[in-house]
Amino acid sequence: MKEHTLILLLFLVISIAIMGLFLVIFQSSKIENETGMQNPKKKRFFFFIILASILLVLLSITIPKSPYFQYADNSPAKVVYIAAQQYVFLSSFQAITLDNINTEAIEVPANEVIEFRVTSLDVNHGFAIYNDKAELVTQTQAMPGYINKLRWKFTEPGKYNILCLEFCGGGHSFMRSSFTVK
Amino acid sequence: MASISLKRITSTWIITVMVLFVIAILFGITMRFNQGKLIQISPTSFYSIMTVHGLTMIGIWSVAGLAAIHYLLSRYLSIPTSISVFAFIFTVLGVVMLWSSAFIGEFHAGWTFLYPLPFKVAWKSWATPLFLSGLAVLGVAWLVWSVGILYQILKKYTITQTLGWQHFSTNPSIETPPLILISTVSLIGIIVCLLSAVVLLVLFFAEYFSNGAYSNDPLLMKNITYFFGHTIANETLYLGLASLYELMPEISKKPKFKTTWYVALAWNCTLVFILTAFFHHLYMDFVQPLGFQMIGQLASYFASLPAAAVTAFSVAVLVYKNQIRWSLSNILFFLGVMGWIIGGIGALIDATISNNIILHNTLWVPAHFHTYNAMGNVLFSLAFFVWVANDFSDLPVDSGIPKFIISLLVLGGFGFVLMFYLGGAMSIPRRFALYPPEFNNLSWLATLGGWFAVVYLISILFIFFTILKKCLKVFSAS
Ligand code: HEM
Ligand SMILES: [Cu+2]
Numbered sequence: 096m097k098e099h100t101l102i103l104l105l106f107l108v109i110s111i112a113i114m115g116l117f118l119v120i121f122q123s124s125k126i127e128n129e130t131g132m133q134n135p136k137k138k139r140f141f142f143f144i145i146l147a148s149i150l151l152v153l154l155s156i157t158i159p160k161s162p163y164f165q166y167a168d169n170s171p172a173k174v175v176y177i178a179a180q181q182y183v184f185l186s187s188f189q190a191i192t193l194d195n196i197n198t199e200a201i202e203v204p205a206n207e208v209i210e211f212r213v214t215s216l217d218v219n220h221g222f223a224i225y226n227d228k229a230e231l232v233t234q235t236q237a238m239p240g241y242i243n244k245l246r247w248k249f250t251e252p253g254k255y256n257i258l259c260l261e262f263c264g265g266g267h268s269f270m271r272s273s274f275t276v277k
Numbered sequence: 278m279a280s281i282s283l284k285r286i287t288s289t290w291i292i293t294v295m296v297l298f299v300i301a302i303l304f305g306i307t308m309r310f311n312q313g314k315l316i317q318i319s320p321t322s323f324y325s326i327m328t329v330h331g332l333t334m335i336g337i338w339s340v341a342g343l344a345a346i347h348y349l350l351s352r353y354l355s356i357p358t359s360i361s362v363f364a365f366i367f368t369v370l371g372v373v374m375l376w377s378s379a380f381i382g383e384f385h386a387g388w389t390f391l392y393p394l395p396f397k398v399a400w401k402s403w404a405t406p407l408f409l410s411g412l413a414v415l416g417v418a419w420l421v422w423s424v425g426i427l428y429q430i431l432k433k434y435t436i437t438q439t440l441g442w443q444h445f446s447t448n449p450s451i452e453t454p455p456l457i458l459i460s461t462v463s464l465i466g467i468i469v470c471l472l473s474a475v476v477l478l479v480l481f482f483a484e485y486f487s488n489g490a491y492s493n494d495p496l497l498m499k500n501i502t503y504f505f506g507h508t509i510a511n512e513t514l515y516l517g518l519a520s521l522y523e524l525m526p527e528i529s530k531k532p533k534f535k536t537t538w539y540v541a542l543a544w545n546c547t548l549v550f551i552l553t554a555f556f557h558h559l560y561m562d563f564v565q566p567l568g569f570q571m572i573g574q575l576a577s578y579f580a581s582l583p584a585a586a587v588t589a590f591s592v593a594v595l596v597y598k599n600q601i602r603w604s605l606s607n608i609l610f611f612l613g614v615m616g617w618i619i620g621g622i623g624a625l626i627d628a629t630i631s632n633n634i635i636l637h638n639t640l641w642v643p644a645h646f647h648t649y650n651a652m653g654n655v656l657f658s659l660a661f662f663v664w665v666a667n668d669f670s671d672l673p674v675d676s677g678i679p680k681f682i683i684s685l686l687v688l689g690g691f692g693f694v695l696m697f698y699l700g701g702a703m704s705i706p707r708r709f710a711l712y713p714p715e716f717n718n719l720s721w722l723a724t725l726g727g728w729f730a731v732v733y734l735i736s737i738l739f740i741f742f743t744i745l746k747k748c749l750k751v752f753s754a755s
Contacts, residue, residue: 163567
């Protein structure tokens with residue numbers, strides 16, 4: 096199953112469970128002779144220990160999967176320069192600066208590590224890569240004065256779209272580009 | 278005891294907040310219907326509306342929280358009513374300035390006005406300084422109010438007592454009421470974050486008046502912006518919880534909540550963690566030092582645990598197998614805790630760096646923060662409003678749960694946010710006035726979300742009318 100769907104399902108299951116729990120607690124308040132919660136101190140202790148352990152386990156599983164560590168030891172097969180600007184993306188195999196504005200169509204090989212060096216020439220923008228099923232694959236921010244290096248290995252060839260995921264003004268939702276993976 | 282002048286200013290705050298809330302919801306519905314192609318407005322109008330909606334919502338629920346603790350703290354100490362009046366006048370002024378900059382000046386840089394966008398003037402050139410000045414007015418008003426309240430607390434309690442540290446020893450000499458503890462923790466947070474807003478505005482103005490001689494560092498500005506934005510949004514919620522601790526047991530006719538060592542510990546931890554959790558807004562800025570990214574995820578995980586778990590557990594102990602006299606106000610508190618926790622789960626998922634890469638700035642973000650706001654914090658404040666309105670007048674107190682209103686609220690509220698969650702999971706970006714062609718087949722999500730919001734609005738109007746008559750009573754009483 097796709098990550099996106101898994102995340103949604105996980106969230107929905109937990110939310111419905113929480114709603115159920117609140118409903119049970121609510122219904123229990125309609126009794127005639129009240130007993131209250133038995134052993135609340137002990138229950139509270141276990142409640143905390145369990146929650147804290149779940150969080151620690153999740154932390155230790157998810158932190159290593161952070162994008163900063165992905166393909167960090169590989170050397171990229173291709174380097175692609177991206178410069179965002181209200182409301183276009185410039186892309187090139189050579190560095191793009193204010194004195195050297197250039198853009199070209201991008202085609203990169205599949206199953207190789209590609210490095211995108213992303214910056215902006217004006218305000219903050221986002222650089223988000225979508226596959227042809229309109230699923231967000233990966234992203235980084237395009238910030239003026241800084242270069243974010245995003246590494247990715249495309250396993251499926253095809254056309255990929257770039258959308259801007261940081262609000263950058265009136266044309267924000269029309270800002271887009273694309274590239275090909277062969 | 279609340280004086281008549283305190284009742285009047287509190288009532289004024291409530292009516293103002295409710296009127297602005299209804300208008301801001303209508304702005305929200307407008308945005309959703311535009312995204313769903315049911316209506317058509319220009320992208321720049323959309324973004325002006327979005328900017329005003331975000332700021333107004335954050336603003337009104339901050340002042341609602343401050344007004345609530347001001348009122349409730351008067352049971353323990355005396356706080357001059359004049360600072361609340363001062364804050365009110367300046368808040369109205371600030372709001373007028375912000376709305377004018379957006380609706381007349383066409384300013385539309387979003388409520389986070391991320392540097393350097395406000396300087397890329399795509400609106401009337403006076404709108405940027407007016408917007409920044411409007412923020413400064415609000416900042417000063419709320420700073421004076423928060424510092425004023427904190428000052429009165431510290432006149433009665435020492436700083437360690439307000440933070441409940443004596444509860445870590447076996448025989449605490451005095452008990453810090455939870456209201457004092459939570460108010461102090463929230464006020465410290467609010468003051469720190471308002472000060473950061475002042476720094477931010479100074480940096481903006483420095484560049485504005487330097488005519489190109491000085492320019493700011495975008496990464497630093499982004500860090501300050503989110504420190505401010507994230508912190509204010511969260512502290513506001515804690516103000517709502519302060520009312521919950523004070524009122525929910527009382528309304529339910531049960532013994533008051535007490536500060537114990539674990540309650541004190543939880544809120545002290547919250548004070549620390551919440552100030553560093555904002556780093557999760559910069560996960561996708563890979564140039565941010567790696568240590569901050571790690572602190573971001575750690576603090577986000579552990580900021581949610583103490584306050585939420587302690588509160589949820591205390592509410593469970595209060596209600597479980599105990600006969601509760603339910604009424605509109607305590608059911609709102611109860612539902613609010615549920616909404617807050619569900620929104621918190623959505624937030625935790627997004628605050629996990631490996632998920633953030635596919636959720637950052639998608640509709641998942643408005644999904645989770647609308648859950649803990651519209652179905653969490655708002656309900657805490659509404660619960661206070663309903664309770665205090667009864668305190669204002671001797672009109673009969675309604676009892677029992679108004680099933681119709683609560684059903685609309687739950688259906689409308691959760692339906693509205695569910696459409697955001699589905700959109701986020703399907704990678705639809707946030708802050709898009711119009712969706713690009715690849716999402717054409719999903720525009721029904723936006724329209725349906727808008728209709729759910731209409732249902733939510735209807736229940737809010739019912740609640741407003743329930744309390745309005747009582748709120749107006751204080752102006753005729755002598
Ligand atoms: C049912 C009532 C509400 C509706 C219909 C509504 C609707 C919306 C919509 C459509 C957006 C833009 C989403 C996007 O990025 O595409 C938005 C953004 C936002 N809303 Fe709400 N909202 C509601 C309640 C609230 C509440 C209670 C708060 C409380 C704090 C709030 C705070 C915000 C903020 C801060 C933003 C972000 C603005 C920005 O991106 O600059 N909203 N809302
Ligand atoms: Cu953009």
